[in-house]
Every structure is written in C-alpha cells, then in structure tokens.
Amino acid sequence: MTTTSAPESSRLTSPAAGVTARRRRRPPVRRSVGRLLRHLLLAAGALLSFFPFYWMFVLSTHRSAAIYEFPPPLLPGDRFRENFESVMSTINVWAAMANTLLVAVTVTFFVLLIDSLAAFAFAKFSFPGKRILFLVVMLTFLLPSQLATIPQFLMMTELGWVGELKAVIVPSLAGAFGVFWLRQFFQNSVRTELIEAATIDGCGFFRQYLHVALPSARPALAFLGIFTFIGSWNDFMWPLIVLNDPSRLTLQVALSQLQTTHGTDYGMLMMSALIAVVPLIIVFIIGAKQFIDGITEGALK
Amino acid sequence: MSTSLTQKLTATAASPASAGRGRGAGRRTDPGTIALGSRRARPAYVALAPYFLLFAIFSAIPIGFTMFLAFTDWRGIGDWNLVGLTNFGYLLEDPLFWKALSNTLILWVMTTIPCLTLATLVALGLNSAVRFSTVYRVAYLVPNITSLVAMGILFSSIFSSNFGIVNALLNSVGLESVRWLQSEWGIKVAISTLSAWSFVGYNAMIILAGLQSVEKQVYEAAQLDGAGPVRTFFSITVPMLRPIIMFITIMSTIGSLQSFTEAQVMTSSQGGGASSAGGVGNSGLTLVLYFYSVAFQENRYGYGATIAWGVMVVVILFTIINWVATRERSR
Numbered sequence: 008m009t010t011t012s013a014p015e016s017s018r019l020t021s022p023a024a025g026v027t028a029r030r031r032r033r034p035p036v037r038r039s040v041g042r043l044l045r046h047l048l049l050a051a052g053a054l055l056s057f058f059p060f061y062w063m064f065v066l067s068t069h070r071s072a073a074i075y076e077f078p079p080p081l082l083p084g085d086r087f088r089e090n091f092e093s094v095m096s097t098i099n100v101w102a103a104m105a106n107t108l109l110v111a112v113t114v115t116f117f118v119l120l121i122d123s124l125a126a127f128a129f130a131k132f133s134f135p136g137k138r139i140l141f142l143v144v145m146l147t148f149l150l151p152s153q154l155a156t157i158p159q160f161l162m163m164t165e166l167g168w169v170g171e172l173k174a175v176i177v178p179s180l181a182g183a184f185g186v187f188w189l190r191q192f193f194q195n196s197v198r199t200e201l202i203e204a205a206t207i208d209g210c211g212f213f214r215q216y217l218h219v220a221l222p223s224a225r226p227a228l229a230f231l232g233i234f235t236f237i238g239s240w241n242d243f244m245w246p247l248i249v250l251n252d253p254s255r256l257t258l259q260v261a262l263s264q265l266q267t268t269h270g271t272d273y274g275m276l277m278m279s280a281l282i283a284v285v286p287l288i289i290v291f292i293i294g295a296k297q298f299i300d301g302i303t304e305g306a307l308k
Numbered sequence: 309m310s311t312s313l314t315q316k317l318t319a320t321a322a323s324p325a326s327a328g329r330g331r332g333a334g335r336r337t338d339p340g341t342i343a344l345g346s347r348r349a350r351p352a353y354v355a356l357a358p359y360f361l362l363f364a365i366f367s368a369i370p371i372g373f374t375m376f377l378a379f380t381d382w383r384g385i386g387d388w389n390l391v392g393l394t395n396f397g398y399l400l401e402d403p404l405f406w407k408a409l410s411n412t413l414i415l416w417v418m419t420t421i422p423c424l425t426l427a428t429l430v431a432l433g434l435n436s437a438v439r440f441s442t443v444y445r446v447a448y449l450v451p452n453i454t455s456l457v458a459m460g461i462l463f464s465s466i467f468s469s470n471f472g473i474v475n476a477l478l479n480s481v482g483l484e485s486v487r488w489l490q491s492e493w494g495i496k497v498a499i500s501t502l503s504a505w506s507f508v509g510y511n512a513m514i515i516l517a518g519l520q521s522v523e524k525q526v527y528e529a530a531q532l533d534g535a536g537p538v539r540t541f542f543s544i545t546v547p548m549l550r551p552i553i554m555f556i557t558i559m560s561t562i563g564s565l566q567s568f569t570e571a572q573v574m575t576s577s578q579g580g581g582a583s584s585a586g587g588v589g590n591s592g593l594t595l596v597l598y599f600y601s602v603a604f605q606e607n608r609y610g611y612g613a614t615i616a617w618g619v620m621v622v623v624i625l626f627t628i629i630n631w632v633a634t635r636e637r638s639r
Binding site (some may be wrong): 051058066124125127154216248284 | 325328338341343344345346349351353354355356358360362365366367370371373374376379420426429430434436439442443444445447448451453454455456457458459461462465466471473508517528562566573585599600604612613616617619620622623627
C-alpha cells in the first residue's frame with residue numbers, strides 16, 4: 008500500500024524504544040551485566056559460525072600431513088603458496104571460475120529480466136486467465152525439482168548439450184521465486200495511479216515497465232539478483248549431472264571431482280575450497296545490506 | 309493514442325473501486341490493478357510468454373514425461389517396456405527407499421530442531437543488542453551463502469576419524485574417538501551439523517524481522533499489566549511470531565527433505581552406485597541422493613522417475629502436516 012521505507016523505519020525504532028522503556032526499571036548494574044552477557048553469547052555464536060572458515064584457511068596453509076598431527080594446528084602454516092600452486096597445477100581453477108561466473112551472471116540477468124516482466128503483468132494488470140496462470144507459478148514452489156530432472160537430462164542428450172555450459176544455463180533462466188517475490192514488491196510499492204498516468208501520456212505496457220516499474224523496484228531487483236547469483240554459483244546437483252567435460256566444469260563440480268581424485272591431499276583440497284568460497288563472500292559483503300533487508304521483507308509480506 | 313483517455317477512465321473506474329462490488333467484477337479485476345480486456349491484454353501475455361515458455365519446456369513437459377517414465381523400465385539405451393505399476397510396487401518393498409526415507413526424516417528432525425532453536429536465540433539476542441548488529445548479522449549469514457560442496461569437504465575433515473578436530477577435542481578431554489563418517493549415527497550428526505550450521509543465520513534473520521514487527525505498544529501494555537520478561541515472551545512474542553514460525557518451518561522442511569549436497573559430498577569418497585550410496589550401511593543416504601544414484605549412476609530412468617514421485621509425495625505430505633500443525637495451535 009505505502010512505500011516500504013515507512014514500515015522499515017518504524018521497525019527499526021520500535022524495538023529500541025521498547026528496550027529502553029523496559030530497562031529503565033532495572034538497577035543499572037544488573038542491566039549492564041545482562042548486556043555484557045548477551046554480547047558475549049552473541050559474539051561466541053558468531054565466532055562459532057565463523058570458525059569453519061578460519062579452520063579452512065588454516066588447513067589450506069599446512070602440509071597435508073600436518074592435519075594428522077596431534078593436537079591439530081590452530082594457527083596458519085607456511086605452505087599457502089605451495090598449496091595454491093598445487094591446486095593450479097592439478098585443476099584449471101581459473102577456467103572453472105570463469106565458467107561459474109559466466110553461468111551465474113547470465114542466469115542472474117535473465118532471471119531478473121524474465122521474472123520482472125511476468126511479475127509486473129501479474130502485479131498491476133487484470134486479464135483473462137490471470138488467476139490460473141499465477142496458480143501455476145505458485146504450484147511450482149511445491150513441486151520438487153527432481154520431478155523434471157530425468158527428462159531434462161534426456162532433452163540435453165537429444166540436443167547434444169551434455170557437457171556444455173548452456174545445459175546448465177538455459178533451464179534456469181526463469182524462476183518461480185522471482186516472479187512471486189517481485190510481484191509482491193510491485194503490488195506494494197508501484198502505485199497504480201502512476202501507471203494510469205503513464206497510460207494517459209501514451210506509454211504502452213513495455214514503456215511503463217521500463218520507466219515506472221523497474222526504477223522503483225531497484226531494492227527488490229538487487230536482492231533477487233544477489234539471491235540468484237549465489238544460488239547459481241553454488242548450484243551442484245544439476246551441473247554434476249550434465250557437465251562431464253573436464254575443461255568445462257563449474258567450480259562446485261570441479262571441487263567435488265577433486266575430492267574424489269585427490270581426497271587425501273587435504274592442504275590442496277582446502278585451498279581449492281577456499282578459492283571457491285572467497286569470491287562469493289566478497290559479493291555477499293558488498294551486497295549484505297540489500298540481502299539482509301530482502302530476507303526479512305520476504306517473510307513479512 | 310486517441311483512445312487513451314477513455315481507456316484511462318474505464319481503467320480507474322474498474323480498478324480500485326470494483327473490489328468490493330459485485331462478484332462478477334471482483335473475479336475479473338483484482339484491487340489495485342488495471343483491467344485489460346481480452347483485446348488489450350496482448351502486451352501482458354507477451355510479458356508472461358518467456359516465463360511460461362521456459363516453464364513449459366523445462367518443467368511442465370518434463371514433469372509429465374517423468375510420470376510416463378515411472379510406468380516403464382527404461383534404462384537409457386535399448387528398448388523400453390510399459391510395466392504398469394511394477395515400479396511403484398517395487399518402491400514400496402525397496403529396503404533402500406525406506407532406508408533413505410527414514411534417514412531423511414531423522415536428518416530433518418536432527419537439523420530443524422537445533423537450527424530453529426538456535427536461530428530463535430540468536431534473533432532474541434540481536435533484537436535487543438543494537439550495537440554491532442550489522443557485524444553480527446553478516447557473521448551469522450556468511451555460512452548460508454557459501455557453497456555446500458566446499459563446506460561439505462571441510463566438515464568431512466572436521467569430523468574425520470583419523471585427524472578431525474572433533475575427535476581431537478574428544479581425546480583432549482579423555483574420551484575415545486568416534487568414527488563419525490563411517491557410523492550409522494555419526495554421519496547423521498556430521499550432516500545435520502553442517503545443514504543446521506549453514507541455516508541458523510538465515511532463519512535468525514527471518515525471526516528477527518518478525519520480532520521487530522511486533523508493535524512496541526503491545527509490550528508497553530504488557531509491562532503496565534505487570535508481565536515479566538518470561539511471561540511477555542510466551543504470551544506475546546510467541547503468538548505474534550506464529551506466522552513466521554509457520555513460514556520457516558515449512559521452508560526448512562521442504563529444503564531438508566530434498567537435501568542432497570551435504571550427504572553426497574560427505575559420503576562420496578566411499579564408492580559409487582545406489583547400493584553403496586550414502587556411505588557405510590547407507591547411513592547417509594537421503595531420498596534425493598538415492599534418486600540421483602538410481603537415475604544417474606545406474607541409469608535406471610524408469611525407477612528413478614518413480615522415486616521422484618515418491619519424493620514429491622513425501623514433500624507435499626509433510627508440508628501439509630506442518631501447515632496444519634502450526635495453524636491449529638494458533639486458534
């Protein structure tokens with residue numbers, strides 16, 4: 008109904024106000040002890056949440072034999088470069104990363120385009136058949152993707168796409184989640200009067216989409232973009248099924264193959280896992296605010 | 309366009325006001341939308357076309373074909389025969405399918421309960437601690453965005469029998485090592501630790517959003533009535549969070565019932581094929597991992613399609629159970 012900024016700001020101020028009102032009654036010593044305890048627990052949880060990444064980094068800087076030592080090493084070792092070079096000489100990491108990037112960027116671009124077009128039509132217009140078409144979109148949420156996997160694979164075999172990146176890209180160019188998500192956003196934050204005014208000015212459907220809907224949907228598009236990019240980057244089962252050419256693998260498939268062929272070389276294995284994880288963490292930290300806002304808004308509407 | 313003014317007039321007359329009017333009008337026009345007659349609807353259909361074209365080719369037709377495949381004995385090459393309900397009969401008596409189903413349900417419980425409990429605690433903590441909240445949020449969310457393959461490899465080493473840090477910790481307090489990845493319950497602990505770890509932050513963010521949407525006046529009113537923090541939590545916060553709890557329970561259930569990557573990566577070093585899938589004693593075999601092994605390691609497409617239908621039945625059944633359970637209690 009209204010713009011999203013209003014409820015957001017009230018959501019931010021209300022708990023803080025509630026907390027200070029509650030705290031006023033407690034004695035100051037108890038209050039600060041409680042606050043300290045809460046921060047300690049939260050920090051401990053955050054450390055626990057982050058520890059595996061640190062451990063991954065530590066293991067990637069040691070000789071593989073080092074992890075058989077007791078107690079295990081808790082500080083970084085001096086084999087970072089050796090392990091890095093050993094990964095580079097075993098698999099073509101840069102090619103795998105380029106492939107993953109190509110897949111993720113293409114998929115993200117088309118999901119944003121195709122889903123936002125469909126979402127705009129669903130959100131702002133009524134037309135014959137709309138209810139049934141939207142029901143179809145919602146139903147795909149419930150159906151497990153495995154239902155389509157075998158015929159999709161047969162299709163890729165028929166097309167001769169097995170082993171090629173387009174076999175990973177093309178089936179994921181549209182998603183039900185994006186349509187659902189953006190439709191919510193268009194409904195709540197693009198005012199129908201604006202579109203009506205655009206109609207009077209002689210703007211057709213697609214110019215309304217381009218000039219009215221898309222500019223105001225930037226935060227929603229940003230969240231969907233990060234979400235899709237991360238999902239595509241981490242996608243595993245389908246790429247594992249259709250990619251079999253060693254020179255054309257995504258990072259996840261390359262990693263899993265490295266695990267089966269070099270399962271005991273832990274230093275190298277951890278280095279390759281680290282390489283696969285770091286770019287995504289960077290993307291996430293850049294877009295963290297949009298992503299966090301996005302998650303919380305999706306649940307509330 | 310010359311007709312645009314009349315179009316505009318009919319559009320405004322039809323859109324917001326018509327919602328409360330007669331049934332006939334309400335059915336055609338949703339509130340807040342612009343009604344397009346069948347003649348002017350063409351751009352809307354064009355906008356929907358790419359989505360539905362892809363949906364038809366890569367979802368609808370394949371799903372229909374999976375239904376057909378489930379009645380055949382096709383193995384990828386050579387002839388195939390219609391075998392009627394044989395696959396479904398076999399599924400019901402297939403010990404591996406039941407093993408996979410029970411593993412999946414056990415993993416679901418072992419993942420969802422700790423994950424949602426921890427997520428609630430984190431959300432409650434973040435709801436009151438205002439300082440550093442962005443740093444905390446990022447720290448708790450990072451596990452959720454990183455690749456499960458990489459993390460599966462890492463957790464295999466953390467739980468490794470020979471040198472894992474978990475066994476090192478156990479030894480240091482005088483306990484014996486556990487063969488985590490090779491035992492019935494060990495592998496489940498390892499897999500569910502990974503799944504829960506990666507989803508605590510995500511669920512915490514959603515619960516946090518729910519907590520922050522509760523009006524402060526409600527809390528103030530409770531305080532005036534003399535309710536303490538515990539009473540307030542159970543009488544106000546929990547009931548207000550019901551829709552959020554329902555949402556994350558259903559989403560976690562759907563995700564958990566279809567889990568594949570954790571189990572695949574943490575048991576893959578132990579050989580291929582469906583009979584040995586999921587590690588020692590098939591202890592880490594999930595439904596979708598079984599589907600993958602049957603269909604894509606053994607090329608039994610007909611039976612694989614039957615398993616896919618089994619997965620669907622389980623997912624829908626548990627979604628309904630969850631939905632009813634979380635809804636009933638709210639009344």
